[in-house]
Amino acid sequence: MGEEPRIGVYVCHCGLNIAGTVNVKEVVEYAKSLPNVVEARDYVFMCSAPGQDIIKEGIKKHNLNRVVVAACSPTMHEHTFRSALAEAGLNPYLLEIANIREQCSWVHSDKEAATAKAKILVRMAVAKVSLLEPLEDIKFKVNKNIMIIGGGVAGLSAARDLAAKGFNVYLIEKKPVIGGNAARLGRLAHTELELKGIDVVKELSKHVVNNPNIHVYVNTELVSVDGSVGDFKIRLIKNPRYVNEKCNLCGECAKVCPVEVPNEYEFGLTKRKAIYLPYKEAYPPLYVIDPESCTRCLECVKVCPTNAINLNQKPEEIELRAGAIMVAAGHEPYEPPIGEFGYGLSNRVITLFQLERMLDVEGPTNGELKINGTQPKNIVFIMCVGSLNTTPNAYPYCSRMCCASTIKNALIIKDKYPEANIYILHKDIRTYGRIDEQLYIKAGEKLIRFARYGEAPNVIVSPNGSINVRFFEETVQEEISIPADLVVLSVGMKPPKDIDKVRTIIKVGCGPEGFLREAHLKLRPVEAATDGVYLAGTVTGPKNITESIESGSAAASKALSLLTKEEVKVEPIVAVVNEEICSGCAICIGMCPYGAIRLKVQENVRVAEVDPALCKSCGTCVAACPSGAMQQYSFKDKQLKNQVAAAFIG
Amino acid sequence: MNQNFEPKIIAFLCNWCSYAALDLAGTSRMKYPPNFLVVRVMCSGRVDPQFVLEAFRRGADGVLVAGCHPGDCHYIEGNIKTLRRMTLLKRMLEEFGIEKERFRLEWISAAEADKFVKVANEMFEQIKALGPLKLKEVNTHE
Numbered sequence: 001m002g003e004e005p006r007i008g009v010y011v012c013h014c015g016l017n018i019a020g021t022v023n024v025k026e027v028v029e030y031a032k033s034l035p036n037v038v039e040a041r042d043y044v045f046m047c048s049a050p051g052q053d054i055i056k057e058g059i060k061k062h063n064l065n066r067v068v069v070a071a072c073s074p075t076m077h078e079h080t081f082r083s084a085l086a087e088a089g090l091n092p093y094l095l096e097i098a099n100i101r102e103q104c105s106w107v108h109s110d111k112e113a114a115t116a117k118a119k120i121l122v123r124m125a126v127a128k129v130s131l132l133e134p135l136e137d138i139k140f141k142v143n144k145n146i147m148i149i150g151g152g153v154a155g156l157s158a159a160r161d162l163a164a165k166g167f168n169v170y171l172i173e174k175k176p177v178i179g180g181n182a183a184r185l186g187r188l189a190h191t192e193l194e195l196k197g198i199d200v201v202k203e204l205s206k207h208v209v210n211n212p213n214i215h216v217y218v219n220t221e222l223v224s225v226d227g228s229v230g231d232f233k234i235r236l237i238k239n240p241r242y243v244n245e246k247c248n249l250c251g252e253c254a255k256v257c258p259v260e261v262p263n264e265y266e267f268g269l270t271k272r273k274a275i276y277l278p279y280k281e282a283y284p285p286l287y288v289i290d291p292e293s294c295t296r297c298l299e300c301v302k303v304c305p306t307n308a309i310n311l312n313q314k315p316e317e318i319e320l321r322a323g324a325i326m327v328a329a330g331h332e333p334y335e336p337p338i339g340e341f342g343y344g345l346s347n348r349v350i351t352l353f354q355l356e357r358m359l360d361v362e363g364p365t366n367g368e369l370k371i372n373g374t375q376p377k378n379i380v381f382i383m384c385v386g387s388l389n390t391t392p393n394a395y396p397y398c399s400r401m402c403c404a405s406t407i408k409n410a411l412i413i414k415d416k417y418p419e420a421n422i423y424i425l426h427k428d429i430r431t432y433g434r435i436d437e438q439l440y441i442k443a444g445e446k447l448i449r450f451a452r453y454g455e456a457p458n459v460i461v462s463p464n465g466s467i468n469v470r471f472f473e474e475t476v477q478e479e480i481s482i483p484a485d486l487v488v489l490s491v492g493m494k495p496p497k498d499i500d501k502v503r504t505i506i507k508v509g510c511g512p513e514g515f516l517r518e519a520h521l522k523l524r525p526v527e528a529a530t531d532g533v534y535l536a537g538t539v540t541g542p543k544n545i546t547e548s549i550e551s552g553s554a555a556a557s558k559a560l561s562l563l564t565k566e567e568v569k570v571e572p573i574v575a576v577v578n579e580e581i582c583s584g585c586a587i588c589i590g591m592c593p594y595g596a597i598r599l600k601v602q603e604n605v606r607v608a609e610v611d612p613a614l615c616k617s618c619g620t621c622v623a624a625c626p627s628g629a630m631q632q633y634s635f636k637d638k639q640l641k642n643q644v645a646a647a648f649i650g
Numbered sequence: 651m652n653q654n655f656e657p658k659i660i661a662f663l664c665n666w667c668s669y670a671a672l673d674l675a676g677t678s679r680m681k682y683p684p685n686f687l688v689v690r691v692m693c694s695g696r697v698d699p700q701f702v703l704e705a706f707r708r709g710a711d712g713v714l715v716a717g718c719h720p721g722d723c724h725y726i727e728g729n730i731k732t733l734r735r736m737t738l739l740k741r742m743l744e745e746f747g748i749e750k751e752r753f754r755l756e757w758i759s760a761a762e763a764d765k766f767v768k769v770a771n772e773m774f775e776q777i778k779a780l781g782p783l784k785l786k787e788v789n790t791h792e
Contacts, residue, residue, distance in 0.1 A: 107676050
């Protein structure tokens with residue numbers, strides 16, 4: 001190392017996020033007293049351009065060769081500050097972040113204690129940074145393919161945009177059909193042309209099917225992902241459809257199939273057979289057998305005129321290489337447990353999505369709103385079912401699309417059945433943005449009645465089948481009871497069932513509710529914290545169709561900025577062998593899950609050697625090395641021990 | 651036992667799961683005692699048992715090593731190596747007279763901020779009850 005460390009310490013206020021709890025000036029003064037610290041300064045937002053300029057000026061003016069930034073978590077802005085170092089001509093790896101926001105000011109309320117802790121964190125960072133070494137980035141060639149998980153509107157729009165730029169897209173869908181949740185929605189709000197969910201899906205699919213750049217894999221699930229940004233090695237499993245391309249959609253098979261199960265595409269309003277076409281305009285346009293309900297009676301095989309059915313089809317393993325991965329795995333509608341707001345106790349209590357199906361002319365009732373043969377007169381919508389902690393089972397967040405969607409459906413009903421009395425029971429109306437508020441205004445004009453509840457309304461289903469909705473109206477402060485012919489539960493969105501499995505394979509974080517987490521909510525909303533992984537659509541939280549398509553396009557354009565590069569840089573914090581100490585015992589080789597270490601013979605001596613292109617920087621081999629010959633750049637024994645020691649000295 | 655005793659805990663956290671969980675605890679404004687100091691490593695597999703000993707020798711009253719859940723390791727199975735090493739270390743620490751409550755290995759996913767805070771608070775309570783770590787003989791080798 002030779003050169004004496006000359007360290008600059010830069011303490012961020014983060015507005016009041018840090019400065020509200022930590023006495024920043026005191027931390028700066030303290031930092032100045034630490035060994036080798038040449039300059040210490042604070043600024044309101046160190047990550048801002050002027051904040052970065054302070055660091056860059058400091059490096060130049062004081063000839064600094066090490067920098068500590070005391071600010072937010074390194075996952076947030078380590079990259080930003082590394083760039084600032086590089087711009088000032090300093091090696092970007094001579095930086096250490098002291099996390100005094102997430103792990104200090106935000107979790108401690110005692111100002112004195114938080115300030116004392118911030119000082120220790122700065123001291124630990126100074127101790128570590130003084131032993132850091134300059135490193136050079138490792139470069140890889142970028143594979144030009146991208147895999148998109150999820151064939152809903154977000155995934156479809158991303159695939160369309162990426163293929164239009166000439167990139168190869170592997171579109172993976174777990175279900176036997178693409179289109180996702182949007183395909184099941186009826187008339188969409190604000191579309192004068194009576195555009196339906198399926199029309200949006202069809203329009204997007206037009207660019208996707210038969211596109212030579214897009215390879216659609218339905219019935220396909222992710223098995224594993226190895227490698228990293230620029231070159232992911234992906235293994236998939238394509239589950240059998242049991243029906244091949246010879247299927248001409250004649251439907252004879254379904255006629256003879258003896259098995260009936262609830263039709264999930266109609267939200268259980270109708271039954272389907274074990275062999276079925278998900279819906280009329282499904283892509284791919286092929287029947288499919290649901291292996292869970294199929295009894296293998298072979299009746300369908302006997303009647304199929306094109307011999308398209310093969311019950312012996314086996315799952316198929318697929319291996320792909322891609323430079324980037326996009327997760328657009330969507331959401332699931334919240335399904336209330338039996339009894340919640342009377343759901344499941346009467347066919348007069350339905351969800352918003354079931355209503356969407358009933359109002360769709362292609363739906364199970366051909367667009368007629370009829371229950372037990374009669375048209376319901378008193379219709380009560382209950383909003384925030386499954387959202388805003390309305391019930392113990394509900395999620396804490398707002399599901400964003402339900403207010404506009406509820407009012408839209410109420411207006412459709414009112415248009416069609418002007419005699420209907422419609423009540424919308426809500427906690428709060430969130431018809432946000434440029435257009436949705438018009439729906440709310442129009443609903444008022446059409447005399448749709450709005451009432452605000454605080455405590456969850458009580459839906460009472462009498463033994464004779466009649467229903468009463470009772471609640472305390474918050475505005476007039478009065479107990480109200482409405483006899484209802486139909487209760488519609490405006491259910492929200494929840495994370496998809498298998499998302500944890502996908503998330504674990506790709507290594508993306510999630511929030512406490514289970515939606516995937518963006519790298520940064522505001523600055524990097526369509527990227528995961530893992531390099532080369534992008535996020536689109538409702539997998540990060542509730543969105544309407546417009547927002548989902550928007551985020552699909554946004555994620556595509558973010559991915560393009562990676563895919564258009566020839567090479568990608570990887571953090572060079574890999575393992576490295578000190579050949580003079582290495583005894584060639586090979587313990588490290590057994591530790592490495594990537595096969596990155598091998599023994600080489602050098603001057604008749606066996607020593608370990610690390611391939612930096614294969615090393616993923618876990619450091620597991622380092623901890624196992626009995627002689628200390630194996631080390632990890634930026635996480636060397638002496639660097640970490642110095643950091644630990646600094647927690648106590650001083 | 652000294653009522654004013656505030657234990658000092660060093661936590662070695664893997665970058666991907668447990669460090670992210672502690673960040674989430676911050677984002678969620680959860681609360682835990684301040685004397686909880688983090689050393690970030692890329693994988694819990696990087697934690698050399700010597701680091702734990704070093705922390706105790708320097709004056710830690712407790713040490714936490716945390717990583718991804720088995721099967722969830724960002725580096726496939728680094729945490730399994732950690733489990734083996736730390737199991738052995740635990741037995742050794744007891745031989746040294748370091749109470750078992752002072753050292754913990756935990757699997758904490760990026761979403762489990764609440765678990766993290768629970769573990770941290772538990773450690774503080776248990777170690778507070780034990781009092782400061784006394785390592786007279788060892789400490790003479792400075």
